[in-house]
Amino acid sequence: MSTQESPTDFVRSIIKEDLASGKHASIVTRFPPEPNGYLHVGHAKAICLDFGVAEEFGGTCHLRFDDTNPSKEEQHYADAIQADIRWLGFDWGEHLYHASDYFGQLYDWACHLIKEGNAYVDEQTAEEIRANRGDLNHPGTDSPYRDRPAEESMDLFQRMRNGEFEDGSKVLRAKIDMAHPNINLRDAVLYRVQKKSHPRTGDAWCIYPMYDFAHGQSDAIEKITHSLCTLEFENHRPLYEWFLDHLPIPARPRQYEFSRLNLSYTITSKRKLKTLVDGGHVASWDDPRMPTISGMRRRGITATSIRELCKQVGITRTEGTVDFSLLQSILRDELNDVAPRRMAVLDPIKVVVENYPAGQVEMVQAKNHPDNEAMGTREVPFGRELWIEREDFREEAPRKYFRLKPGEEVRFKYAYYLTCTGFDKDEAGNVTEIRCTYDPESRGGNTEDGRKVKGTIHWVHADTAVKAEVRLYDHLFQEEKPEASGEFLDNLNPDSLTKVTAVLEPGLANLPLGESVQFERSGYFCKDTDSSDEKLVFNRSVALRDSWAKLEKKLQAQSR
Ligand code: ATP
Ligand code: MG
Helix, strand or coil, rough: CCCCCCCCCCCHHHHHHHHHCCCCCCEEEECCCCCCCCCCCCHHHHHHHHHHHHHHHCCCCEEEEHHHHHHHHCHHHHHHHHHHHHHHHCCCCCCEHHHHHHHHHHHHHHHHHHHHHCCEEEECHHHHHHHCCEEEEEECCCCCCCCCCCCHHHHHHHHHHHHCCCCCCCCCEEECCCCCCHHHHHHCCCECCCCCCCCCCCCCCEEEEEEEHHHHHHHCCCCEEEEEHHHHHHHHHHHHHHHHHCCCCCCCCCEEEEEEEEECCCCCCCHHHHHHHCCCCCCCCCCCCCCCCHHHHCCCCCCHHHHHHHHHHCCCCCCEEEEEHHHHHHHHHHHHHHHHHHEEEECCEEEEECCCCCCCCCCEEECCCCCCHHHHHEEEEECEEEEEHHHCCCCCCCCCCEEEEEEEEECCCCCCCCEEEEECCCCCCCEEEEEEEHCCCCCCCCCCCCCCCCCCCCCCEECEEEEEEEEECCCCEEECCCCCCHHHHHEECCEEEEEEEEEHHHHHHHCCCCCCEEEEEEEEECCCCCCCCCEEEEEEECCCCHHHHHHHHHHHHHCC
């Protein structure tokens, strides 16, 4: 799918119809995160839908914090959520709201239900409530408090609000039907006592509404037209509508559900991601291995690639898992066009150019992009001592190994042709240094005689190179579905992070944070936020497709 086409899906069809029929003059959507963790790639799908349709159809999208549970929610999460949505490229303008803004209205509506005989204060313990709820095969049992007079419930509810009762001692429940086939309607709990300060309302309240009692009414207050959420809320919809039916609400929103985004080799649950952070399994919420928006940003995964992923995945009601490699290939395609090329050696071995004068350094011109001249050129230093990748040298090499091997000539990209004349080994038999001679006539990697040199390798000048810690990432989990065969913590990939000390062309020391470059032949990289004046740290955002690894496999298969 190209980026130009605008998406079509069942949600957009519904919106189109509602606009065409005049049911709505314009649409209003909302993205309703609970500020109890950082946003992850799954949320990106919801964000792209909520803000995306508002943009496409000339409507508005609200950012509404669903902040009804002060025991789990914190302001710094709310701040990070806003930063992440903005970074993804969306803007709620003046439409920032909080469910806590409506605590007064929700309280009044709870009183309304009590007065109408549609809610009661229950004094059963939490265990009793759970036990009496029944299950899919058994109806629930009415609470002994269910039929208490409305005045009595009213009095108790007011006293709950005044702080006269301890946490867990009393709840307000809707009076619906304890035998309802949908368990959510078996006298849903509306309010609980929680003597806890709230980040926004402080100590004004010691009773807090449940998600189900807050969400639809908040939608109604904000005149949301299309309330879009994931499929796990489908069987909450009858309750959502029950409240709208029984309250004097100012507008009638409708809820539509779509399937969650799941990504292979990772998890998309804030609660579980928090377990990873709290347990020290990752360094932080923005650890580049995390599927959080902030982790992906730090890793160098661009906002446009995340949006393109969401677009390609589309909006349906079918559950499925999207392959992580789809995101990687979208990112590669994008960065291939825009990321400047640089030279860096991740696993360095020294090359000494024996016929090049000691102490001499010259600048050679390197292209910033092989196909885009507009991206220009830069100068990189070349001299007698260079670093190349250890894997670019073989003492004994197959015929089709077009890199450095004794007696063979290869092109040192942008510089000269070099011929390997020898090498040194340590006692353990490891190659420690490679000796070469260069052809001064081949400057720029060409000769007049037009002789064929098949191999081209990258290199970094030793004296001027800058050292960096380079972090290479693999999947956070070993299996595509980390939870399929048990506890997700047992499935963590012990090799998800490898740190190497690399040498880089000197200009890379000044790469700004947030910019991507291609290290020629090894992948796309960005500077990590751990970088300081003392230490450079780079992340590999995604590797290049390694064509040599593929060729070697093929050659091995042929020789068997
Ligand atoms: P989690 O289940 O990860 O804890 P959540 O659903 O509890 O997340 P919320 O902050 O309540 O987190 O989610 C805000 C919105 O994001 C909701 O509308 C929810 O439907 C949507 N959302 C959450 N996870 C996904 C996902 N994996 N794919 C698509 N949308 C999601
Ligand atoms: Mg949820």
